[in-house]
Amino acid sequence: MAQHWVATDFGGLDVLRLVDVDVPAPGPGEVTIAVTAAGVNPADAKHVARPGDRDQLPVPIGYEVAGRITAVGPDTDIASGGGEVGDEVLAFRVRGGYATELTVPASAVFARPPALAPEEAANLLLAGTTAAEMLHVTGVRAGDTVLLHGASGAVGVSLLQQAALIDVRVVGTAGEAGADVVRRFGGEPVRYGDGLADRVRALAPGGVVAALDAVGTDEAVDVSLELVADRQRIVTIAAQSRAGRDGIRAIGGAMPASKAFRDAARARLVELAADGRLVVPMARTFPLTEARVALELLAGGHPGGKLALLP
Structure with a gap:
């Protein structure tokens, strides 16, 4: 039995429950992972926050994990090649990462740098x-x-690093507490609030x-429209309603084009992390049992880095 x-x-968050489940043995193209750490992301709670298909309940929570392979299905290699019991791995685009153990598609699994x-x-x-x-x-x-709006958040920090690698200059919005984070990762901070476009x-x-x-506020969209003439060069991950109304791009993990791109991008990002060119600043870790506490902290904004659950 495992906990999920x-x-x-x-x-x-009150609809979330920690339950005991039987973990299925891996079939062809699958591996089982004993979870060492589960990443905590806003999307973990958001995708069950609104009404959906009740036939899908209960919905497993969590999209990314790190851990150790405990079983490998027949004729199966992980995405980075090979894959044996005991190997340390990470996996992204899984279902139910807030767990002690889970079986996942091997195509989502990479050797942990x-x-x-x-x-x-x-x-x-x-x-x-x-x-x-x-x-x-x-x-x-x-x-x-x-x-870049929201430059000191998790997506912003990764974007700052990736932009620096391709020699792109980033002016990033942040509050006073986040300005040093933006500078640390190669951006030029600018304070959000009245007068942002002029600054x-x-x-x-x-x-x-x-x-x-990366924040989805009306200010972010309005200033973007004021400063960038080509609306196809404005993208949001958090203001989908404004995107439809104003003709700017919106992307999201559930969209087929986004899913295809992000799946293809995983291997390159793992390589960058292995070389030390892409880092993940951490703020806090929590026991698996405190998933609700971690999500409450994340929802409050500005945790100062990433959060993880440790089974």
Whole structure:
């Protein structure tokens, strides 16, 4: 038996329950992982916050983990090649990562770089692939200057690092507490709030070629529209309603094009982490039993880094 967090209904954190489950043996193309750390992301709670198909209940919670392989299905290799019992791995785009053990598609599993601790590895790919897609869909190239809303958050920090690797200058919005984080990872912080557009113009008198929104506020979208003429070079991950109304791009892990890109981007991001060129700043870890506490902290905003659950 293993322990899994599931949503027994649709709604807030009170619908989450820690339950005992039988973990199926892996079939062809699958492996079983004993979870060492589970990444904590806003999407973990958001996808059960609104009413959905009740036939899908209970819904397993958690999309990314790090751990150790405990069983391998017949004729099966993991995404990075090989894969044997005892190997340390990470996995992204799984169902039910808030668990002590789970069986997952081997195509979602990669060898864990020794440079990453388990709790870091368990938080690498959801934020990392999201950031990579934002750079991709806006056509950012070396020498460009871009505006990033929410630069000190998890997606923002990964994007700052990935942008620096391709010689892209990033002006990133942040509060006073986040400004040092933006500088640490190669961005130029700018305070959000009234007058934001003018402050960006002062920092980038030549203009910004694209705007990347990781916060979803009206201010972020309005300033992006004011500063970037080509609406196809404005992307949001959190303001889908504004995207439909204003003709800007919206991306999300459930969208087929986003899913395909993010799946293809995983191997490259693992390589960058293995080389130490992509790091995952951590704020806190929690016992698996305190998943609700971790999600409450995350929902409050600005935890100062990533959070992980440790079974």
